[in-house]
Amino acid sequence: MNAPDAPGRSVPLTNTAVVGPPAGRLPAVGALPPARAVTVDLQRGSGDDSGGLLGLAALAARALMDTRQRSGPGALARDNAWQTRHRLERRRSSFSFWSALDDGLDDVAASFTASPVPDGDRFAALVRGQSRLVAAYESNQFTQVARLLEVCAWGSADQPLGTARTVASLRPSHVADYLTLCREDGFLFHSASSDAERTGRRAPAPAPVAPPWRGASLVLPWSTATTRVAVAVPVEASAPGAVELAVEILGSHGLGGRIGPALRGDRALAYGLSAFQLSRGGSRALAAQAQVSPGNVPEASRLLLETIHGVLAGPVPEPERRAAASRVRTALLLQVDQPFGTVDELRRTACGEATLVETAAAVELRADDGILPVRRDERPATAIVGAAPSGSGGLVESTEP
Numbered sequence: 001m002n003a004p005d006a007p008g009r010s011v012p013l014t015n016t017a018v019v020g021p022p023a024g025r026l027p028a029v030g031a032l033p034p035a036r037a038v039t040v041d042l043q044r045g046s047g048d049d050s051g052g053l054l055g056l057a058a059l060a061a062r063a064l065m066d067t068r069q070r071s072g073p074g075a076l077a078r079d080n081a082w083q084t085r086h087r088l089e090r091r092r093s094s095f096s097f098w099s100a101l102d103d104g105l106d107d108v109a110a111s112f113t114a115s116p117v118p119d120g121d122r123f124a125a126l127v128r129g130q131s132r133l134v135a136a137y138e139s140n141q142f143t144q145v146a147r148l149l150e151v152c153a154w155g156s157a158d159q160p161l162g163t164a165r166t167v168a169s170l171r172p173s174h175v176a177d178y179l180t181l182c183r184e185d186g187f188l189f190h191s192a193s194s195d196a197e198r199t200g201r202r203a204p205a206p207a208p209v210a211p212p213w214r215g216a217s218l219v220l221p222w223s224t225a226t227t228r229v230a231v232a233v234p235v236e237a238s239a240p241g242a243v244e245l246a247v248e249i250l251g252s253h254g255l256g257g258r259i260g261p262a263l264r265g266d267r268a269l270a271y272g273l274s275a276f277q278l279s280r281g282g283s284r285a286l287a288a289q290a291q292v293s294p295g296n297v298p299e300a301s302r303l304l305l306e307t308i309h310g311v312l313a314g315p316v317p318e319p320e321r322r323a324a325a326s327r328v329r330t331a332l333l334l335q336v337d338q339p340f341g342t343v344d345e346l347r348r349t350a351c352g353e354a355t356l357v358e359t360a361a362a363v364e365l366r367a368d369d370g371i372l373p374v375r376r377d378e379r380p381a382t383a384i385v386g387a388a389p390s391g392s393g394g395l396v397e398s399t400e401p
Contacts, residue, residue: 038096039096053166073097073111080104093182269299
């Protein structure tokens with residue numbers, strides 16, 4: 001299976017690939033070398049932060065990519081004008097680098113082995129920067145309703161950036177110890193144009209453990225004129241692509257699926273709408289959220305649940321399935337066509353995950369056969385961030401996290 005990389009050329013989706021003109025052919029005069037991207041994974045993520053050191057993996061990433069340093073990956077990217085990206089996952093901290101030139105991207109991994117840890121004023125500046133991110137995250141109503149929904153679903157939610165208290169307690173020695181452990185684990189190296197797929201040792205991926213579903217209903221008071229309400233229904237993924245298709249039938253951006261007409265249409269209850277999936281270990285759920293006035297919280301919650309239940313109960317008409325599948329395919333393949341798209345696909349393959357191209361194909365199959373997730377017989381989770389009307393006690397029961 002191939003993914004688009006540039007006009008007239010494709011990159012095999014395997015652990016290694018070679019990017020360049022076919023043998024015996026030279027690029028046109030004045031043509032640039034092929035764009036390249038690599039990814040370096042540290043095998044410790046936010047889920048490896050201990051309770052008192054929440055935010056450590058995020059702060060270490062900030063230190064590694066500090067462009068004020070004389071050496072390290074951040075300095076190397078600065079000196080070469082590379083485009084960079086960082087993604088923090090539960091078990092990995094992933095750094096990607098992209099260049100339009102063939103200018104030493106394969107040397108990036110080595111820069112992680114001897115990157116110095118800032119101290120003094122530089123370290124304090126990194127802590128201040130992350131503290132501002134924590135404050136922005138905690139003051140965002142949308143991110144808070146998503147986090148609260150996880151608490152309602154499973155009893156806890158990740159805090160990858162840490163809290164104001166834990167970030168303030170971090171010291172250079174904590175970052176140095178974290179990086180030492182990462183170096184002992186070995187880095188995973190992914191390249192779209194190198195025979196070297198990794199350096200160091202690969203840690204086996206832990207088997208996903210599905211936590212028990214809680215199905216709670218919680219209200220977080222919020223001093224805004226509008227309220228965010230979100231619901232989630234636990235499901236079993238009956239076949240590859242089934243959950244992704246169901247999300248798009250609901251409407252990942254609100255107006256493209258069923259939740260738009262249900263809440264916005266003639267009722268005009270909501271403006272901001274979206275559907276998405278929740279996942280923790282092997283547990284998955286269909287979810288949807290809406291921004292409404294406080295007086296409309298009970299009706300909005302009911303309509304969101306009814307719409308999710310309606311999709312799961314089926315049958316969904318074939319034209320509706322195919323239209324949703326087309327939207328999913330477009331969104332996924334657009335990601336593959338981005339600067340980091342090819343190396344991301346290679347990384348997914350190396351990590352034993354489905355590629356976006358494979359997921360798009362699976363969604364197309366679900367549009368053909370109509371297989372959708374199966375609803376589990378458990379209480380839905382409901383999260384409200386904002387003011388809830390006093391009469392909504394029967395709908396939303398405030399529960400301690």
